[in-house]
Amino acid sequence: xxxxxxxxxxxxxxxxxxxxxxxxxxxxxxxxxxxxxxxxxxxxxxxxxxxxxxxxxxxxxxxxxxxxxxxxxxxxxxxxxxxxxxxxxxxxxxxxxxxx
Amino acid sequence: xxxxxxxxxxxxxxxxxxxxxxxxxxxxxxxxxxxxxxxxxxxxxxxxxxxxxxxxxxxxxxxxxxxxxxxxxxxxxxxxxxxxxxxxxxxxxxxxxxxxxxxxxxxxxxxxxxxxxxxxxxxxxxxxxxxxxxxxxxxxxxxxxxxxxxxxxxxxxxxxxxxx
Numbered sequence: 001x002x003x004x005x006x007x008x009x010x011x012x013x014x015x016x017x018x019x020x021x022x023x024x025x026x027x028x029x030x031x032x033x034x035x036x037x038x039x040x041x042x043x044x045x046x047x048x049x050x051x052x053x054x055x056x057x058x059x060x061x062x063x064x065x066x067x068x069x070x071x072x073x074x075x076x077x078x079x080x081x082x083x084x085x086x087x088x089x090x091x092x093x094x095x096x097x098x099x100x
Numbered sequence: 101x102x103x104x105x106x107x108x109x110x111x112x113x114x115x116x117x118x119x120x121x122x123x124x125x126x127x128x129x130x131x132x133x134x135x136x137x138x139x140x141x142x143x144x145x146x147x148x149x150x151x152x153x154x155x156x157x158x159x160x161x162x163x164x165x166x167x168x169x170x171x172x173x174x175x176x177x178x179x180x181x182x183x184x185x186x187x188x189x190x191x192x193x194x195x196x197x198x199x200x201x202x203x204x205x206x207x208x209x210x211x212x213x214x215x216x217x218x219x220x221x222x223x224x225x226x227x228x229x230x231x232x233x234x235x236x237x238x239x240x241x242x243x244x245x246x247x248x249x250x251x252x253x254x255x256x257x258x259x260x261x262x263x264x
Contacts, residue, residue, distance in 0.1 A: 002147065010114070014114060017118040021122035023196070029169065030121075036134060037134065044141060066157075071248055078257075081260045084178070
């Protein structure tokens with residue numbers, strides 16, 4: 001049986017990789033992929049605690065996280081298509097209409 | 101022993117896949133690498149005895165969400181315009197040390213978590229246990245997510261339609 005802190009440390013590393021990707025990438029779709037990495041790291045934490053504590057609630061929360069991730073992907077990709085139609089680029093720095 | 105081996109295998113694949121998502125310049129390769137990472141996370145769910153969630157992870161994430169991503173990437177057919185010259189440089193110089201600090205803080209605090217192993221004897225991962233909990237204790241949030249999905253569908257249609 002693997003101790004829980006191994007899983008938690010792995011998910012912390014995955015989360016940090018997601019944050020790093022969000023900082024470094026400029027493509028809008030790559031930013032959405034980085035968000036998916038972060039969501040999955042948090043899901044892993046939820047499931048590890050749920051399994052270690054014998055509590056079902058953590059796994060139910062992972063279901064809700066997946067629903068929110070699906071909704072976020074649908075709306076986010078619709079925004080990506082809309083931005084590409086107006087700007088002809090996927091670079092996040094080109095979408096600067098609200099920037100002063 | 102076999103469980104430890106599988107943990108390190110799936111953990112290494114997940115971490116390598118996640119790093120590859122960030123490193124790749126072509127966004128399609130990033131998406132494919134993310135699929136590998138999601139599949140190995142589902143393997144970790146099996147090791148945690150969350151079989152139901154492992155199945156849902158494969159079906160919903162790698163089956164539905166990533167297909168949507170790959171579909172949009174191929175629809176737009178954009179090569180990498182990742183390296184533009186006039187992007188700001190100073191956020192990287194501040195952000196990368198900040199991210200490394202976050203890594204040190206998170207992993208050192210997570211490494212100190214200890215939970216009594218006898219607590220994990222309860223069955224939490226089967227479809228029956230999750231279903232009972234989902235339709236009794238979490239019934240209202242469950243119904244609220246159906247409204248959320250409906251709003252997301254309508255919002256995606258409105259945003260992506262050319263002229264409404």
